[in-house]
Amino acid sequence: MNETGQPTHKKNSPFIFIIVFLMLCALTGLSFWIGRSHLMEDKFTGWSAMMAVSVAKAMLVVLFFMHLWWERPWKYVLTLPAIIMGALLVLLLVPDIGFRTERYSQERNSSAAESRELTLDSVNSEDVHFER
Amino acid sequence: MPESYSNAGNTIDYLFNGLHLLSALILVGTMLAIGWIVWKFDESREQAQHIHHNTRLELVWSIIPCIILVFIAFYQMNSWAENKMNRPTIEVGGQTIPKPPLVLVKAKQFGWEFHYAGEDDRIQTQDDVYIENELVVPVGQDVVLQLESYDVIHSFSVVELRLKQDIVPGMIQFAWFNATREGEMEIACAELCGWGHYKMTARMRIVSQSEFDNWLSRVTREYSPNFGSDDGTP
Amino acid sequence: MGLIYQPAVPVSPGKLAVWLFLSTEIMFFTALIGTYIVLRFGAPEGSWPTTSAVRIVEWIGALNTFVLICSSGTIVFAFENARRDKPAQAKIWLLLTMLLGGAFLGIKAYEYGSKFAHGIYPRVPRSLIYDRPDINYLSGLKQNLSQEIRDLEETKASPDEQQKLETLYLLQLGMVGWTEQKVGSTDDPMMKRLAIESLAQQIYPISDPQTDERINTYVANEANEVQMLFGEENAKLKETELTLKSTQSDIGQLSGIKEPNDEVKSTLAQKTKLANQLTAQITALTKKTTLLRKRKEALEIFKDVHGGINEHYHLKLPMVIPSGNTWANTYFLLTGFHALHVFGGLVAFLVLCPKRLGASRAGLVENVALYWHFVDIVWIFLFPLLYLF
């Protein structure tokens, strides 16, 4: 590693890694707890809480395990655009096809829990015979 | 361009021609500029000028196109909304609701089915009248089509009405138009749907309201529920 | 000749390439996770299966997260040791990482196995998941059941299997047959749906309070109805049998008459006709009562089976999980590609393993470690998305 030059590397001691590791474990426990807590009653709150925990965990890994904390931020130059691009892709996908249940065919909707009152096109009495 | 049969189509034509005029102007301008430069600055010149850049010029030719583009973008927004977003409405009991579809268009490999409401005036019921490859609609009225597909992606396209809408299986799409003249035209599929894509055509007739009513009642009379399978799956 | 360069960033080209590679990987997983999000929120409202419906065990997922975090920690120490030129320690940490990675894959395999055991596959012909309780489901169920019965009939040997066969017969008649009859005899689509749905719930319950309530009411009503009907039909049967008996004795008496006059003859003909009718009626009634009895039995027996008929009798009958196939597709897609990446990391470790992990190779270790951390991060997001939401 010396020849590629990372002089700032010397500062990190094993303790910091152990602390990060313990924090990661704690956060895993936290998201597990959120999954079972009353926060999940309101889906939006629960999910955002859980995603926030995940982002925190990811940041811990990136900053400490992947050494970004000690290095110049040059790496963001390409990973950050990738993350932005990815988020953009998902953001643009979701309004378009994520939330367009109103455009679904009736057949598809009839399998949904809330709209079970809809007529059942697919059940066709001729197909059923009584046997035995 | 084929003649337009609807107001929306006229707007689109207007936009189309306007944009082309603009493009032609720019094209001729730039081409003349290139031609002049090639003619003027040939090898016989002593020395080329040593110009690196000209910030003011750069700004000018960024901002002017920007204004033009933004203008175009906003200018045609209405037409887009008219064509694809604002479905015609009707008043029912003081409430404005989207106009119910007149015809249920079902696309399949390789043909079109047109389901008209039967006696109950509602489509997608048992007494639908089902016709293949011929669509008849009244003139001068907002016609809403409900588009569905049995198998793959098709696209309902009528050049004369400037109407085109992809039909994605599993999704219900709506298309609407208001024909200004009577006439006959062709419906084509505009999205590759297999080997018979090019054969997937149907006729469309725009007729007067009275003729349409006559036609519909005749078809309804002739139509017996046992004629063809109702779900029509190929 | 070696040329001098002017690098823009103070790292080796290899490390830079790994970071760039991770950027492409971000986009790859974005596409996959985006697909999951879109399909999930695009599924009809309220139809996404709960974790228990698809046999997801949260704590196993949490354990796997823990394992992967541990491995992320160990590889950091492997790199630190390599950087300080302690090849022996580095190797130990590396081996530990490999062990943990292997453990992750092992747990994953166990999870997959338990899903396969329930018939949850991403692949259609083998998948037992139906999205809707409709007629297709019913015919699929019927086919599957008769296949199992045929198989058992051929091989039955032990008393255990004999008993299982009995259960299957009961299922076939008292559950599937009954539902078919029910569906065939009504025109109300709602009733059809409820009939099939309640059957599906008994075979593979998916807990959803709303559904449970409706189905429970339906089943309770039906049990009462069956009880009542059975009583009625049974009484009718008894009565008809009595009538038949008396008619038969009448016939016996009448046919005993030596010289029957016309009146007697016509009465006899009438009675014989009646007797035939009654016999036919009895056959029909017997059939009906048998079905009702079987239904009663079935309701009794299958009422309190734990975790559904499939689970209780170790059967693999088709089940209804709304949006279940889409769930299976996305679950196996995401975890599958993640597991492949884990596997790729293990291969990289394996390549590193025989080498001396001194300071000269620290860069190599770091590159692999970066990749490994990325795999960990992906899991950090997949775990809540797939297990806890």
Added chain:
Amino acid sequence: MLFTMHATIMIFFVIIPILAGGFGNYLIPLMIGAEDMAFPRLNMCSYWFMWPAFGCMILSFFMPGHGPGAGWTSYPPLSVLLSSAPGSGNAQTLWTLGMIFIGVASMMGSLNYMTTIIQMRAPGMHMFRMPMTVWGMFITAIMQAFALPVLTAALLMQLSDRVLLTGFFLPEAIAANNASPASGGGQPLLWQHLFWFYSHPAVYIMILPAMGMVSDMLSCFSRKPLFGYRPMVYSITAIAGLGFIVWGHHMFISGMNQILAVSFMVSTMLIALPSGIKVFNWIGTMYGGRLHLTTPMLFSIGFVSMFIIGGLSGIVMAAPPVDIMIHDTYYIVAHLHYVLFGSSILGVMGAIYFWFPKMFGRMMNDSLGKLHFLLTFVFLNGTFYPMHLLGAKGFPRRYADPYQLEGMLELLPMNQFMTYCAIGMGAAQLIFLVNFVGSMFVGPKADRNPWNSNSLEWSAPSPPGHGNFDFQPIVYRGPYEYSHPDTETDHFPQIVAEATDMKNVEVNA
């Protein structure tokens, strides 16, 4: 099915490999002063991944149905249902597989380019001293790295839909041509989104390197600095950035969210802006120069004019209401051929004439080259310009027999004219072939810098041996210092420290 293969092979096996693969690998190290790419072995790997991909594609021709049946866009369900079209069997599967291989190969290549350009520039070669060609390649590599994984993921899902019968892109159990219904729950539009997320940037991937090369050639043959070097760099970066958020304009009538369509429309309009800046800058470069109308220069001017036409028709189409009318007609075909053939291929041709001396140490025949340019240019317009008119009349694309539509019969003569022109265009390429092969053996020997160009590659021997350079290149200035007032000659190479050193250069070379 031929159009599927035409499109796929042209895009993924001709334009992208020639531009990115061929020129990229050759020119990047030379232009930035490196011995070789950063990872020669990765390069080999990428190269060898191309062959199975190509094999898959060729093989799919011999499968039932003679090639994949779903078009190069491969829209599901048509591409997923196993018997929806004659080529939907193994041919389609092989196509998908081939595309996945391509994805992996290109990804490796782009990693290599990025690393090389970032880390292996000669001393003094700042980012803003790099020739536009390198910038074009660099931005292209970034776009590939970001966009390709998405396509690869989508292709993998499509492959699993086909092979494992999953249902990512199938809305519900649908059966075409009596095929067994597969599982549902998917979204056909999802594929379109993911596909165009790659394939729209792919258009820029195909044209950005050509833009860069044309910039270099225009500047060199105008004997004048490139007008507005930094704005040029910023505008290709902007094209790349915006290129990622405009994919939806391929889907205006696909039934996606109409409000989203409006936002895509605005971003699409905006992308015309940097393109316009580039065009004006090219014209500005020529203005006041001393134009040498050599073959590469002619091709470059051809590129600029074709790009103007292609770009303008792009603006027309970016307006959604107009797009309703011309979507999936020959208008689109005309647009894309103007951009891809008219521009990209003309750029590539010019580049071949330009760098041929460097590659083979011999000059190409200039007269034959000019003839080639003239014929190509005329026939190119003869072939593709009428397509605009056809499209405006509603002539649909991808029809085996468009005259099923009676309204199209009157357009037959125009189509025949286009066919003749296309044949003529093909024939004109024979001249190029003869010139290329002939010049390799009998062309006049070229010295290091036949065009008196500034950039680094012209300081290396022609052809450059192993390791590219026979001296340590040190860069003192940008690549476009032509007709510098301090120098006697009209060029001022990047490796020369002072104007007074120019004489020594001639001696060295």
